Amino acid sequence: MTTTIETAFAADWRAWHDAHEAARADEHGFLAVTSIRWLTWTPERFDDAPGVWSTSEDGPVVALADGESLEIDGAVVTGTYRFGPLAERSSITVVWRTDDETTVVEVARRGGSDIVRPRHPSSPIRTGYRGTPAYAPDERFVVDARFTPFDEPREVTVGSVVDGLQHVYAAPGTLSFDLDGPRTLLAFNGHGDGLHVLFTDRTSGVTTYAANRSLDIDAPDAEGRTRIDFNRATNLPCAYTAHATCPLPPAENRLDVAVEAGEQLPA
Known part of the structure; x- marks a missing residue:
């Protein structure tokens, strides 16, 4: 009887941990993050996300060049998009599609600052995870x-x-x-x-x-x-x-x- 209980307990834990590992290694999970960008009032372009990014009291802004686009809530966005003020520890995810892969770009607020974190499935941290x-x-x-x-x-x-x-x-x-x-x-x-x-x-x-x-x-x-x-x-x-x-x-x-x-x- 003791062996049966211990085996059931271990099996339940294993199923939970396997699911946790799968979520961690998801193609757009945290291991896919390629950078963390701390936004300022000065517009800046990054090499792992489209557009020029900045922030102010009115929240993050991205200015997309001709030929660039993002998907936000299923809608294709071009030109300039204003996210509005973000609550602390909140996140918005947008999608960037290229011929090579689909990237999720996390726009978030952490510790009183607005940040951008692109999540590329090809991130070496993710592909090398064991x-x-x-x-x-x-x-x-x-x-x-x-x-x-x-x-x-x-x-x-x-x-x-x-x-x-x-x-x-x-x-x-x-x-x-x-x-x-x-x-x-x-x-x-x-x-x-x-x-x-x-x-x-x-x-x-x-x-x-x-x-x-x-x-x-x-x-x-x-x-x-x-x-x-x-x-x-x-x-x-x-x-x-x-x-x-x-x-x-x-x-x-x-x-x-x-x-x-x-x-x-x-x-």
């Missing part, structure tokens, strides 16, 4: 947790892998659990009603990526009960490419325990 190793799934790293909400969600500012850049997240409360002793993590708002944490631990910089790991957690029930599965801790894009603006964990989330679960250093 997968990410991970610890074997271990039920010891699935722990019951208690969510304690703050009276009001708090704005928490964290650093970034980009020097001088900061990210601001809404933190609704903390998660308390036991993993070789009592532990606490500051939780951010996640997908839907779920929670999200960024953390480091004693494996960081040894067998796992030094800057951070990321983990989604199911929404707590009415009594604040939820479960943390560290086997599903993943690397953020900055573990693979310099064209990322990933956040760093808050100081509270540096766990003084070796979390030997989840994704390891990229191959």
